[in-house]
Amino acid sequence: TQLLEQSPQFLSIQEGENLTVYCNSSSVFSSLQWYRQEPGEGPVLLVTVVTGGEVKKLKRLTFQFGDARKDSSLHITAAQPGDTGLYLCAGEVVGASGTYKYIFGTGTRLKVLA
């Protein structure tokens, strides 16, 4: 069974601080996605990284895919209360017959205090 370990599970920081969330696996993924989920809603896609070593930036959020496509990180610079939420990584597995499955990490619950 493929697993995605996400750390930390919980993070409470002050506004303006930087933070990094990690997503690790022993499996190789064809791509890795990061989602953010608000209470009472479904996850919303933030970014997809596809190439090993790829770095993508979304305003104050920086996403990196590991060279071996087994791990990823999300770095937030100068966190703001609006960044509060549950962050999920998800690895994409493409089957030999062209099927697509998704393995989600356990999530990181971030709280940014004003």
Add this chain to the structure above:
Amino acid sequence: EAQVTQNPRYLITVTGKKLTVTCSQNMNHEYMSWYRQDPGLGLRQIYYSMNVEVTDKGDVPEGYKVSRKEKRNFPLILESPSPNQTSLYFCASSLAGGSEQFFGPGTRLTVL
């Protein structure tokens, strides 16, 4: 408005009473999927469908059935629910496998 809808949003039922959670999307998406979300376990994929009449098991398919008779609908069927199926369920759809997934609002199911 482009969206994924799920019904019901909340359901309390008893062990063994068959139930269906509906999922519908209006975006003409090929790919649809069901997930369950449990504390500490994240989202786990139950079943997915690459296209009409094509469905396949995810990581936790036991106790669930699905069907994809038309492109827009992908119902999740629990023939004999048990308490360990108490969970928050999400339906998602995407243009194709590998594309951005759009999630529904979730269905909170409690099996007593």
